[in-house]
Amino acid sequence: MSKKIIGSLLGVTALWLGTTAYIGSSTESYLKNYVEKTNKLYAQYGVQLSVDSFKKGFMASEAKLKLDFSEPDIKEMIAQTVRLPLEINYHIENGPVFFNNGVGMGASRINQHIELSQYVVDKEAFKKIFKEDIVISSQSNIGFNNNASFVATTNKIVAHLEENTKMELSPLHMEGEVDIVTLQGEAKLLIDSMFVRQGEDILTAKNILIDADIKKVYENGFYLGDVLFDVSSLTSQGTVLPLNLEEAKVAFIMKIDGDKDDMIDMQFNVDVEAGKSKLPEDYASLKKFKLSYALNGTKLKGILAFQDFTQRLQAKQQALLAQLFASNDGSLNEEVFAELEKLQVEAQEEMIVLGAGLLTKDKTNLLVNMKLLDKEEKESSLNMSVAYVGDELIGITAKALEEKFSKEFLDLLAIDLNVELSKAYIANLSDTLKKELDAQLQMGAMFGIVKDNNSSYNFDAKYTPRTLMVNDENRSEMLQMLGMGLAQ
Secondary structure, eight states: OHHHHHHHHHHHHHHHHHHHHHOOOSSHHHHHHHHHHHHHHTGGGTEEEEEEEEEEOSSEEEEEEEEEEOSHHHHHHHHTTBOSSEEEEEEEEESSEEOTTSOEESSEEEEEEEEGGGGBSOHHHHHHHBSSOOEEEEEEEEOSSSEEEEEEEEOOEEEEEETTEEEEEOOEEEEEEEETTTOOEEEEEEEEEEEEEETTEEEEEEEEEEEEEEEEEOTTSOEEEEEEEEEEEEEEETTSSSSOOBSEEEEEEEEEEEOTTSEEEEEEEEEEEOBTOOOOGGGTTEEEEEEEEEEEEEEHHHHHHHHHHHHHHHHHHHHHHHHHTOSTTOOOOHHHHHHHHHHHHHHHHHHHHHHHTTOOTTTOEEEEEEEEEETTOOEEEEEEEEEEOSOOOOSOOHHHHHHHHHHHHHHHEEEEEEEEEEHHHHHTSOHHHHHHHHHHHHHHHHTTSSEEOSSEEEEEEEEETTEEEETTEEOTTHHHHHHHHHHO
16 A cells, blocks of 8 residues: 555656646646646546636636546556545736745746645555655746746655655755746756665665756657756665665766757666675676667657557556456456457567668667776776668568568668777686686687787677678678578
8 A cells, every 4th residue: 555655646746746837827828738738748648637717816816727537547546545636726926026925026926835645545544654744845937938937845755665664755856947838948856865774675875866858848748858867875785786885876867859850869878886885796896887878860750659659558558457357356357368468469560660660771870888997997898889771661561570670681780899898907807707708808819709909808890781890800701600590
């Protein structure tokens, strides 16, 4: 029950924070625009947001929104913990000058203070998890040019999830600016600290930041922009993570850009610093790990179609899974299970076709870059690019695509791969790993696959259709063996 309450409250709170970012206009048009866009963005979840009432006054206006779900399975799940329909009341100060809660200027301003316990079905269960209510305070200011700025904060959150599980969050702080018509804008969520204990397992995170800069939003929810997730210190004890960390740093960055030709570039970066962590013996010398991968030159039309497909698939899966164990005795519904298996097969075929629809000759490429830095500042790296050089794949079946890729694989891709292993980096590895790696590298050097450059070992391969160069030598004879393997 505690997990259901937490999950439902997180979802409803996220929607509430989003609503707070836009509401506050003294005219209904802004409000209705937000409601319309929200319903479109979350249509696959059956979200039904509506303006229940709007009373405009000279100095202030009153608005009431209702949030409900038309998708029965989702509604049933949320209704177990949250009272539906969810009613949200707003008191709006009309501009251009505000006097309450500090003097200010703008089209309108809203101040709100709510307690989450008033929205739950079982208040007693809520109080057992949260000894103190979760209080959210917010202020939104609507400017004169469709721009809105907002700030929202909570009190400290302490949750007793189970008998031996406790979670503590420092007060959450959210702020941002957004265009209330286009939904473009920036939002930040900051959490000073998070502490989770489950028995002897402990996880502590400090200075958590989520920063989203949204530059364009499409009707199905796909967007262009940047998202940053950053944790300045991560410490773990016990089995909560595969290894014990101490003051590790983690950053994840996602960038999605588009150009005038409706081509999309997506880049993902992961940066990890070990800090004072004691890593397993084979990786004890590792200080930093950086991974960057990018998918460039994909068709916007194809991405939007893929997004629509995943949303439809998710809705169908949720409906079938809800029916799978719907019987009172908890037995498996064989007919529903067969239908679910059929859906998975059909989805896999459609996914292959849609994936092919993303490809554009000489434009679509995958880039992967990885760097390893040890405590002696010695670096090793991997750089790879895979480009699609085949014809565009439109109006073709999944079966035909599988046959084409198995028969023509060597004509569809161009690959550039470079791996550099510093000998000084290898010297700092564990004796076991170093011994295994040395044997493999020496064998590779013997066959001309690996190049010994005194200070490092290098592997450089460039492939264009039917031609393979390894360390500047033509090794195209190796392609025949590869082609035979792919044909099997």
